[in-house]
Amino acid sequence: MNRKLRMGMVGGGKDAFIGAIHRFAANMDGLIEVAAGALSINPEIAVDSGKSLFLPADRTYLTYDEMITKEAALPADKRIDFVTIVTPNFAHFAPAMMALDHGFHVVIEKPIAFTLDEALQLKKKVEETGLILCLTHTYSGYPMVKQAKAMVADGVLGKIRKVWVEYPQGWLSKLSEREGNAQAAWRTDPKKSGKAGCMGDIGTHAAHLSEYITGAKITHLCADLNALVPGRMLDDDGGVLLKFDNGAAGVLMASQVAAGEENALKIRIYGEKGGLEWAQHEPNTLLVKWLDAPTQILRAGGNYGDRLSSYAKNSFCKN
Amino acid sequence: MVIVYHLMPKTVSARIDGSTPTKEELDFPGVEDGIRGMAFIDNVVASAQSDIKWTEYVINS
Numbered sequence: 001m002n003r004k005l006r007m008g009m010v011g012g013g014k015d016a017f018i019g020a021i022h023r024f025a026a027n028m029d030g031l032i033e034v035a036a037g038a039l040s041i042n043p044e045i046a047v048d049s050g051k052s053l054f055l056p057a058d059r060t061y062l063t064y065d066e067m068i069t070k071e072a073a074l075p076a077d078k079r080i081d082f083v084t085i086v087t088p089n090f091a092h093f094a095p096a097m098m099a100l101d102h103g104f105h106v107v108i109e110k111p112i113a114f115t116l117d118e119a120l121q122l123k124k125k126v127e128e129t130g131l132i133l134c135l136t137h138t139y140s141g142y143p144m145v146k147q148a149k150a151m152v153a154d155g156v157l158g159k160i161r162k163v164w165v166e167y168p169q170g171w172l173s174k175l176s177e178r179e180g181n182a183q184a185a186w187r188t189d190p191k192k193s194g195k196a197g198c199m200g201d202i203g204t205h206a207a208h209l210s211e212y213i214t215g216a217k218i219t220h221l222c223a224d225l226n227a228l229v230p231g232r233m234l235d236d237d238g239g240v241l242l243k244f245d246n247g248a249a250g251v252l253m254a255s256q257v258a259a260g261e262e263n264a265l266k267i268r269i270y271g272e273k274g275g276l277e278w279a280q281h282e283p284n285t286l287l288v289k290w291l292d293a294p295t296q297i298l299r300a301g302g303n304y305g306d307r308l309s310s311y312a313k314n315s316f317c318k319n
Numbered sequence: 320m321v322i323v324y325h326l327m328p329k330t331v332s333a334r335i336d337g338s339t340p341t342k343e344e345l346d347f348p349g350v351e352d353g354i355r356g357m358a359f360i361d362n363v364v365a366s367a368q369s370d371i372k373w374t375e376y377v378i379n380s
């Protein structure tokens with residue numbers, strides 16, 4: 001490839017949280033440039049945000065519809081290669097379908113859509129068009145998470161018996177959705193977030209991580225959901241017992257009212273011979289615990305001969 | 320996030336160049352993971368509303 005890939009962003013303006021992190025990440029390897037954007041639902045913010053990213057005025061669009069239509073009409077050496085969608089959940093499906101229909105690959109935030117039915121339609125569209133869709137369940141991209149997956153697949157721990165995954169956050173401990181917090185407002189609104197609040201927002205990350213590392217699929221669950229802050233319309237806390245298709249038992253807890261916690265995702269997996277522990281607060285470390293030997297601390301980039309998979313050996317997580 | 324934006328462009332570039340991405344480069348979540356995420360939400364909500372202890376994890380359209 002002799003050039004950068006051109007990205008068009010939907011959402012992620014000055015009024016947004018995660019869009020800037022996508023741009024930061026996209027910049028890191030120097031493989032991508034932001035070439036166009038429909039950066040906000042608010043036209044003034046869209047224009048203003050385009051200016052601060054030094055986007056040309058004619059590629060700062062007011063709606064995703066305009067962006068996708070006009071970009072598709074540009075010559076191939078100019079138009080965007082893919083669309084990144086970083087809008088609230090209810091506004092994922094329409095731009096994603098439209099982007100695929102116009103021949104653009106898609107990067108899309110989790111949860112993929114507002115309903116399961118929309119997700120199934122997206123699958124059909126991806127298959128029809130043969131285009132790439134990348135869903136940003138970002139935790140599965142961490143080097144030491146990939147290392148954990150490789151160790152489980154290699155049978156290092158023996159048969160997997162137990163999965164504990166916890167995801168406490170504290171930022172919804174107050175009724176912030178009534179105090180002008182935009183991120184809280186749509187996340188706690190069933191018309192914008194979806195059927196679930198906390199379980200959709202971060203429970204899905206925890207479930208994905210547990211299936212990614214173990215390579216097993218959840219087959220049964222027993223859930224308790226709570227809206228613990230009075231006046232809240234969707235769950236802000238919950239616990240789920242899990243059973244996996246390899247016979248393992250699991251516990252998943254997610255909460256956004258764990259006052260004082262930041263983003264304390266942690267997973268522990270135990271097999272017959274030992275266990276693994278990975279935490280997002282210390283992402284370059286993987287603890288390996290043994291039934292009959294002292295605990296090991298593996299670090300991303302560590303010079304341990306062949307003990308690390310090539311990915312964990314060669315990359316160190318910066319974000 | 321950095322890694323997602325490392326793997327995904329390699330795969331897109333391979334498409335443009337006509338080359339084959341490696342297995343490692345293809346190891347990012349996609350639409351199947353998205354479907355499981357939406358099914359997880361549906362199943363968790365169904366279970367929380369039910370008095371039956373175990374809910375089978377189904378993908379119902």
Ligand SMILES: NC(=O)c1ccc[n+]([C@@H]2O[C@H](COP(=O)([O-])OP(=O)(O)OC[C@H]3O[C@@H](n4cnc5c(N)ncnc54)[C@H](O)[C@@H]3O)[C@@H](O)[C@H]2O)c1
Binds near residue numbers: 012087136138182
């Ligand atoms: N992967 C992760 O770890 C992670 C972390 C945070 C958020 N997210 C996901 O990212 C998405 C956005 O979350 P956020 O916290 O950044 O939200 P946000 O409210 O901060 O930002 C949403 C942005 O989308 C814009 N927008 C809304 N509707 C639009 C439309 N129709 N066209 C163009 N722009 C539109 C808004 O103006 C704003 O710029 C959500 O789906 C969320 O679940 C994922």
